[in-house]
Amino acid sequence: MKTNACTPTVSLVLARHRERALLRGNPWIFSGAVGEIRGPGAEKTGALAEVFAADGTRLGTALWEPGNGLCARLLSRDDAPLDGAWLARTVRRAFARRESLPLGEGTDSYRAVFSEADGLSGVICDVYADAASLVLTPGWGPRADELAEILLAIPPIRTVFVAVGGEEPRVAGVPRDAVEIRESGFRFRVSPATGQKTGFYLDQRENRRRVAAYAAGRKCLSAYCCTGAFELALARGGAASVLGIDSSAPALEEAEAAAERNGLSSKIEHEEADVPGRLRLARDRGGRYGLIVLDPPRLVTGKGNLERGLRLYKDINLLAMKLLEPEGILATFSCSGLVDRAIFERTLSYAAHDAGRKVCILESLGQPADHPVPLDFPEAAYLKGAICRVS
Numbered sequence: 001m002k003t004n005a006c007t008p009t010v011s012l013v014l015a016r017h018r019e020r021a022l023l024r025g026n027p028w029i030f031s032g033a034v035g036e037i038r039g040p041g042a043e044k045t046g047a048l049a050e051v052f053a054a055d056g057t058r059l060g061t062a063l064w065e066p067g068n069g070l071c072a073r074l075l076s077r078d079d080a081p082l083d084g085a086w087l088a089r090t091v092r093r094a095f096a097r098r099e100s101l102p103l104g105e106g107t108d109s110y111r112a113v114f115s116e117a118d119g120l121s122g123v124i125c126d127v128y129a130d131a132a133s134l135v136l137t138p139g140w141g142p143r144a145d146e147l148a149e150i151l152l153a154i155p156p157i158r159t160v161f162v163a164v165g166g167e168e169p170r171v172a173g174v175p176r177d178a179v180e181i182r183e184s185g186f187r188f189r190v191s192p193a194t195g196q197k198t199g200f201y202l203d204q205r206e207n208r209r210r211v212a213a214y215a216a217g218r219k220c221l222s223a224y225c226c227t228g229a230f231e232l233a234l235a236r237g238g239a240a241s242v243l244g245i246d247s248s249a250p251a252l253e254e255a256e257a258a259a260e261r262n263g264l265s266s267k268i269e270h271e272e273a274d275v276p277g278r279l280r281l282a283r284d285r286g287g288r289y290g291l292i293v294l295d296p297p298r299l300v301t302g303k304g305n306l307e308r309g310l311r312l313y314k315d316i317n318l319l320a321m322k323l324l325e326p327e328g329i330l331a332t333f334s335c336s337g338l339v340d341r342a343i344f345e346r347t348l349s350y351a352a353h354d355a356g357r358k359v360c361i362l363e364s365l366g367q368p369a370d371h372p373v374p375l376d377f378p379e380a381a382y383l384k385g386a387i388c389r390v391s
Contacts, residue, residue, distance in 0.1 A: 006083035009041030010049035010064050012072060019053040022060070025376025027074035027121045029062060034071065042066065046142035048082060063122060065139040073121035073139065087143065088150045091125075094118035095154060101369045104205065106185030111202055111370040116377045125151065126192075126202055131159040131179040133192035133199050138165035148172040161192035161199070169193045184209060186232050186262050189254065201226065203383050204295065204333075206368045211293060211331040211387060212237030218290030218329070221245070221282075223275045223316070228255025228268070230293050235259075235267040239291070244270045245278050276312075279319035291329040292320045300336035309336060310343070314351045321355040324390045333365070333385035341384045348386065358391040 014022075018033035035054060041047030041064065049064040049072055061082055062072040075082055094113045103110050112132070113125035122137035132151045136144055141164045148160040152173045159176055163169040169192060178191040183205055192199035208230055216238035222230045225244035234242045246252055252270045259265040271278070275296070294316055300309030313334060320330055334344050345361070352359040365385035367373070373381040 006048065006081040006086070008039075008048040008050045008061055009044070010037065010039040010047050012037060012049050012051045012062065012064075014051065014053055014059075016054045019057075019059055022051070022074060025374065026379075027062075027116055027377070028070055028379075029072035029074065031069055031071045046139045063139040065122075065137060068138070073137075075119065075121065084146060087146060090119055091147070091150050092154065094120070094125075098370055103370070104184055104209070107183050107205065109181040109183060109190075109200070109202060114371050114380070117372045117374050117380050123147070126199065127157065128179050128181045128190050128192065128199060130156040131161065131176075131192070132157050133161045133169075134163070136162070136164045141165065145172070163192075183229070184233070186229070186236075186258070188227070188229065188258055189261075191254075194250075201229065201295075203335075203367045203371050204229065207331075207333070207365045207385055208233040210363060210365060211291075211329075214329045214331075214387065215239040215291055219288070220291045220293070221289045221323070222293045222295070223279065223320070224294065224296045225255060225270070226251045226295075228252075228258045228270070230295065231255065231268045231270075232258060232262055232264055234291070234293070235264040239267065242268045244268065245273050245275055246270070247272065247274050276316055276319065279316065279323065283319055283322050287323055288325050289323055289328065290325050291331070292324060294320055294330070294332040296333070296335075298336045299334070300338045303338065306338060310339070310347055313339070313344070313347050314354075317348055317351040318355045321351060321357045321359065321390050324357075326391060328390045329362075330359070330388040330390050331365075331385065332388065333383065335383050337379060337382040339384075340381075344384050345386065348388070352390075360389045360391070361386045362389055363387040 012034050013036040014033050015035035047064045049062045051059040051062050060074050060077040062074045064072050109128045112127045113123050115121055122140050124135040126133045144162050144164050148162050151157050151160045158174045160172040161169045178189050181188050181190050190199040212233035215234040220234045220239045220242045222244045225246045231242045231244045255270050259268045299312045300306050367383040
């Protein structure tokens with residue numbers, strides 16, 4: 001059911017000096033920064049909240065998500081109504097920003113709304129050909145149907161997969177389970193209702209091309225390969241052979257189907273295995289590769305597991321460095337937002353020292369232009385990577 005509620009029903013008064021991050025442009029408000037909560041909507045997830053500094057200065061209007069550590073997300077700094085017209089205008093502006101971006105030939109899928117970067121903190125929307133995958137934080141739940149209607153009015157979208165707060169996605173528009181997309185000329189089957197993230201790792205689109213440029217003639221290993229996009233790029237880049245490893249049997253089934261669909265199955269093999277264990281086994285057997293891709297899932301999910309996650313990053317990179325031939329290529333990534341580039345590269349240096357290898361960064365990689373990073377919200381820069389020569 002559509003809701004047009006646009007009147008704030010909550011007032012948040014921040015503790016002294018806790019407005020500084022908001023004034024710098026960060027839209028996140030954590031529960032520890034809130035000094036006082038008033039209003040009839042205080043218990044309602046998705047209510048709009050007026051936000052005030054401790055001295056009474058109005059800071060803007062936020063989306064209220066009670067019970068979460070990140071309890072409010074600032075959406076506007078003026079007093080204009082956050083009604084349906086505002087929401088449609090903001091979504092369409094995000095789409096318009098992507099129209100001139102260089103997505104690459106043979107590509108029909110991209111990130112259309114990137115949360116804070118597009119003024120809609122808590123909203124992620126990826127376009128897959130003529131479908132959209134909409135992933136929302138709980139506060140957006142009451143406006144999920146409204147967002148779906150806005151998307152269905154934007155050509156060529158015919159189907160919207162809507163997931164709120166980690167719940168199972170539902171479908172609006174033309175009912176279907178999957179959609180076929182194109183990236184760099186490759187054909188993939190994407191299932192937003194069951195796949196990873198919004199259905200596919202669009203953020204690695206340009207990095208796949210860059211890594212493939214080093215593949216010619218090399219024996220390649222793609223670890224945490226998921227549905228096999230890196231393997232296709234490596235094979236088309238002239239790799240002598242490609243092995244993809246992942247612990248998910250359903251992901252590997254789709255990876256094998258993708259290799260067959262794109263006529264590259266003769267060059268690519270897949271293996272279901274725990275990646276660290278499989279890398280250790282290859283090391284113990286004296287395995288050698290000319291190029292290794294490490295694209296793990298988010299290993300640091302919060303400050304509480306930062307040390308453990310960094311140890312995991314170090315361990316898998318150390319193993320990969322030991323498995324590479326002299327002058328081999330390591331393409332390694334982290335999508336953990338709490339691990340910035342400096343920390344990531346320092347972790348790689350520790351792994352190189354313990355592996356006894358001389359490692360040089362040839363290229364620093366990140367997320368593509370449809371995943372922009374506002375200068376006043378560096379937290380949006382979650383993806384970082386490096387192409388390294390391992391001597």
